[in-house]
Amino acid sequence: MSRHPLSTGFFALALSLASSASVPAQAADIRNVVIVHGAFADGSGWRRVSDILTAKGYKVSVVQQPLTALKDDVAATRRVLALQDGPAVLVGHSYGGMVISDAGHDGKVAALVYVAAFQPEAGESLAMLAGRKPVPDAPVDAIKPTEDGYLYLDPKAFPAAFAADLPQAESNFLAHAQVFASKGAFTAEAGAPAWKVKPSWALVATADRSINPDLERDMARRAGSHVVEVAASHAVYAAQPDVVAQTIIAAAESAGH
DSSP states (O other), rough: OOOOOSSSSHHHHHHHHHTTTTTTOOOOOOOEEEEETTTTTOGGGGHHHHHHHHHTTEEEEEEEEOOOHHHHHHHHHHHHTTOSSSSSEEEEEETTHHHEEETTTTTTEEEEEEOOOOOOOOOOOHHHHHHOOOEEEEEEEEEEOOSSEEEEHHHHHHHHHHOTTHHHHHHHHHHHOOOOHHHHHHHHOOOOOGGSSSOOOOOOOOEESSSSSHHHHHHHHTTTTTEEEESSSHHHHHHOOHHHHHHHHHHHHTTOO
């Protein structure tokens, strides 16, 4: 009797890949790290963290999501997760925390790391969370709108609001290399967050002037995250890459056993 044509060749491989994609990550040696950058930035600022992790044997991928809509950014993250060859730690900075809270449901995600990031509950948006506990003495009108519905951080306010502990030349470069974010990304409401079903870590930047550090603490406490605090600006990944990398490693080692 001949075998069904879908059981051989390309189609068998496709079916195998489709079925394996939905299998949850199991306890195993975790060597993959996927990083989701925040708004008003891109993934290049994570180079130092990536270098540290790579030197320790981790495979690092950085999502360059479009910041056009929360659903688009989640889709971009899932696209990168699909390329991983095993379980991964999913890392999100700032607005990236909104993204990983959704994308973290992916079966390949073993742990979540929030770096100076938003950790929403279902129904909460970034704008809602930020308004709940504003940053004391934040630069006035630092976030500017464009005519077509995007937002950017005024380059004049960027160093103080985002990267006060970086050299002036570096913060100026970041200010003029920022990725604009759609207003819709900031007002989109989160679904059921992955931190309810996956272990999570939260790094609180105690000198953050983009997200109130007390808000970071409140969200981490609500999520039951393992908390690490460091004296750093919102750009903690650039200012304190060793601490950020070590937090990611701690998540990988804990979730992998």
